[in-house]
Amino acid sequence: MNKLVLRLLLVVVVVFFGLWKLSSSVSFQLFGELIHKVDTEQKLVALTFDDGPTPHYTADILQLLDLYQVKATFFVTGTETQRYITQAKQIVAAGHQLGNHSWSHQRMIFMSLDEIQREIEGTDQQIREAGYQGEILFRPPYGKKLVLLPWYLANSNRTNIMWDIAPETFGEDSEDPQTMAAEVLEQVEPGSIVLLHLMYKNREASRAALPLILKGLKDKGYRMVTLSELLAAQ
Incomplete structure (x- = not known):
């Protein structure tokens, strides 16, 4: 009996570990198109x-991007786009791309299909209210997905965008702008997608790293483009 219980516990642990790995993968999902x-x-x-x-x-981020003549993609939430529609319109007017990052920025792993639909379609509506007319790509909050979210994305012909470089995930090094920029410049390859968070007070290090990243990429001969432009280069 004890052996059976241990085996069952082992199976449960293995299953949960597998699901956790699946939900966190930046390069694989069960359904539809994922691009990292x-x-x-x-x-x-x-x-x-x-x-x-x-x-x-x-405004400061847009000014910096304009200084370096760079176009980027902003994955915005529906609730903040609705609340700060003026800033969303400024992003669009500056020629950048808006992507969908859900309405509430809650993990969508265990949401129902109805909840997923409301989260995504409500944000799409706000993105259109901001004046963006291009393809709306999607990125899940925290990069988490499991079964229903990829299924919904596949059935609504939506592309799930992840990343291959995330300098804010390097532990203590993510608090040092110089180190963050160096990690990006060391890892970058043609076709890379870089993830940063710049919009909140606690992201001061990331904002300080951005000009170093912009200058470094330009010095290495890279052109920084929107995701749609990058996807068109495949």
């Missing part, structure tokens, strides 16, 4: 910024 990097020989890279917009940091 683009296969291209051109020296192109997409900078992607999650969350927001917010009134405190959007």
Whole structure:
């Protein structure tokens, strides 16, 4: 009996570990199209910024991108886009791409299909209210997905965008702008997708790293483009 219980516990642990790995994978999902990097020989890279917009940091970020003549993709939430529609419109007017990062930024692993639909379609509506007319790509909050979310994305012909470089996930090094920028420049390859969070007060290190990343990528001969432009280079 004890052996049977241990075997069952082992099976449960293995199953839960497998599900956790699946939910966190940046390169695989059960259904539909997931892209974490683009296969291209051109020296192109997409900078992607999650969350927001917010009134405190959007203008400065746009000014910096304009200074370096760079276009980026902003994965915005529905609730913040609705609340700060002026900033969302500024992003669009500056020629950047808006992507869908859900309405409430809650993990969508255990949401029902109805909840998933409301989260995504409500955010799509706000993105259109901001004046963005291009394809709306999607990125799940925290990069988490399991079964129903990929199934919904596949059945609504939506592309799930992940990343291959996330300098904010390197432990203590993510608090140092110089180190964050160095990690990006060391890892970057043609077709890379870089993930950053810039919109909140606690992301000061990321905002300080951004000009270092912009300058470093340009010095390495990379052109920074929107995700749609990067996908078109496949």
